[in-house]
Amino acid sequence: MPPQFQGTTILMVRHNKQVAVCGDGQVSLQSTVLKGSARKVRRLYEDKIICGVAGSTADAFSIMEHFENRLTEYSGNLVRAAVELAKSWRTDKILRRLEALMVTCDSRNMFLISGNGDVIEPDDNLLAIGSGGFYALAAAKALIRHSPSLSAGEIATESLKIASEICVYTNDKLTLEVLDSVK
Numbered sequence: 001m002p003p004q005f006q007g008t009t010i011l012m013v014r015h016n017k018q019v020a021v022c023g024d025g026q027v028s029l030q031s032t033v034l035k036g037s038a039r040k041v042r043r044l045y046e047d048k049i050i051c052g053v054a055g056s057t058a059d060a061f062s063i064m065e066h067f068e069n070r071l072t073e074y075s076g077n078l079v080r081a082a083v084e085l086a087k088s089w090r091t092d093k094i095l096r097r098l099e100a101l102m103v104t105c106d107s108r109n110m111f112l113i114s115g116n117g118d119v120i121e122p123d124d125n126l127l128a129i130g131s132g133g134f135y136a137l138a139a140a141k142a143l144i145r146h147s148p149s150l151s152a153g154e155i156a157t158e159s160l161k162i163a164s165e166i167c168v169y170t171n172d173k174l175t176l177e178v179l180d181s182v183k
Contacts, residue, residue: 007169008040008060009132010052011159012103012110013140014125015152019105019181021050022156024132024164025173027057033171041175045071048106049078050177054130055100063089063100067113078106082119090117101129107182125183132167136160153178 010023023041027034041052042064049071053060066088070081082104089095095115102113112120112127120127126144128137139159143150150158153176164172 007132007167008054008130009136009160009163009167009170010040010054010103010129011133011136011140011156011163012052012105012127013152013156013159014105014110014181014183015144015150015155017181018152018178019050019107019110020152020156020176020178021052021103021105022153022160022174022176023052024160024170025175026169026171028169036171037173039175041177043177044068045076048076048179049104050179051102051104052129053100053102054133055098059098060100060102063095063098063102066095067102067104078104078109078111082111082113086113086117086119089113089115103127103129105179107179130170132160132163132170135163135166135170139163152181
């Protein structure tokens, strides 16, 4: 089996009428950093939807491309596109081999989508994926509790910086995308 690319930390935060998605830029192959400025968080469908991916590089970008096609097919309806992507990801012979996770949001909804057919909406307006995801998630929970006046973008950025200090597969070269939220 060829060596696997490792790493990625993506955090999604809905707080104070914003939703923010922040991701690190590190791409690692075993114990070597190959790239420090990868862009794993992107805006899709007329800049109304944000998507972050974790997993092997080709698989992550392949699933993002399939998701973008679903968004176009369903006129930007995030819920429908997420469910349809999860169904095809689980059942399609080629797609089901893709090893990746995705988080996505619009101004109203946020979901984690997996190749197992999962479309999960969080209870606490926080989602995290990747090797440093749990570190970033814990930091975000603490920041929301103890600094509630921070914006979603500030919480996401600071949480990723904290994760980068703990997880060797996460760096502090961050991509941040923010939307106004109706929730």
